[in-house]
Amino acid sequence: MISGPKQPKDLGSFLAPLDDELVLLAAGIPTFHTKRSKEFEMHAYCILELGDIVAMEKMLGIKGHNGFCPCRSCEITGVRMKSLGGKVYYVPLTFPSNYIDGKGSSWDPAALPVRTQAAINKALVDISDAETQIAKNKISMATGIRETSALTRIGSLDHSRSAPWDWMHLFLENVAQNLIKLWIGEFKGLDTGTEDYKLSGVVWQQIGRETKEATRSIPSAFVRALGNIAEDRSLFTAESWCFWFLHLAPILLCGRFKKEKYYIHACDFVRIMKISLRFTLTTDDVDELEALIISWVKRYERYVTIMINQV
Ligand SMILES: [Zn+2]
Incomplete structure (x- = not known):
């Protein structure tokens, strides 16, 4: 049996049967090959996780939407309307006019700081090593990482990239x-x-x-x-x-x-x-899509931006 980090408590119980089956599949299941008329060991690995936003945030063990570092794909950080007592963080590409944090005036949508499994692992170690609850919470807030992701026993899932947006x-x-x-x-x-x-x-x-x-x-x-x-x-x-x-x-x-x-x-x-x-996307299609999405989001912010003048 392959062992690994413990599952988050609330998910561990109801995902345990799936996790057990994934372990068995990775270790190999005796399977009959009908064409060759003989048995072989079939190995299979889960590489993607799909679900709605809240479900995926639970699966990945991240703080998620409304948080300071809310995105499961990148490490973009948010701003909130502090002056009006707002607790929800928004992630506009363009920073509010009085926002100063040394990162410039906006995020570059073509070069967002993407998450990596290594960075997620480091955040988990840092949270674990922190000596006080306040220090743990601080790291958790800054990184958006809350706890170990579900389904980590096999290691076939890269939790920075395994959960595409549906x-x-x-x-x-x-x-x-x-x-x-x-x-x-x-x-x-x-x-x-x-x-x-x-x-x-x-x-x-x-x-x-x-x-x-x-x-x-x-x-x-x-x-x-x-x-x-x-x-x-x-x-x-x-x-x-x-x-x-x-x-x-x-x-x-x-x-x-x-x-x-x-x-x-x-x-x-x-x-x-x-x-x-489309059922099939060429490299050119993906390039067009990327340029179109970036242009669309920039115009969205210009036309209907939520003006956060004070943070
Ligand atoms: Zn993102």
Whole structure:
């Protein structure tokens, strides 16, 4: 039996059967080869972990979203609106105007400080070696590392890279819905600041009616009936959001914003979704995707940035 670091208490119990099976698979399972008519030892290793954001944060033993160092993929650090008593950290690429920490004025999205298994291991050792709880908490906060990841007995998982971001939650449950809230002025009480991306109530109602009408003539194999998005979004599932953005938004939003740049930004979001949904990606596709995402996020911050002037 392969032994290793202990599992986090709460996860250890319900993931124990899986962990045991992974150990057996790594050690080798007697398996019958039907073509060769003989038995062989089959070895298999888990190399990826998938789940929603909260589940993955538990699996990886990280502090996660809203934390100072919240990302499971990189070591970007956040800022919070201290002046208003804010406890939640945001991770804008551009630092607030009065933010001074010697790192410059913004993160370079093309060169974010990616996490490594070695850095995660070092943080765990540092937390373990720290003599007081305050010192442990300080390291934990600075690094975003809370405890040993689950499923560490085999070592086939590199916890800095084994948990890719899942498309449905990232696009459909987060960014897509937040964009809508911003466009109709319902995002955390924010107004549009110096920008002008808000859709008027009349326009949004019209988009709602057109959404409902659209699915009347679309075969149900593509999508189930969509309701009036302006009146009730609670029945919109991830599938509804996917169809709405990919197939309806480029038409329904055309000419609806006061400035064309917001429409182009919305369509670039759709393009990012479409490219990332392809079954096959070439190196050129990945390069295009990276450039497009960086450009999109930079424009997002410029247009709808959450202005944190005091930290
Ligand atoms: Zn990151």
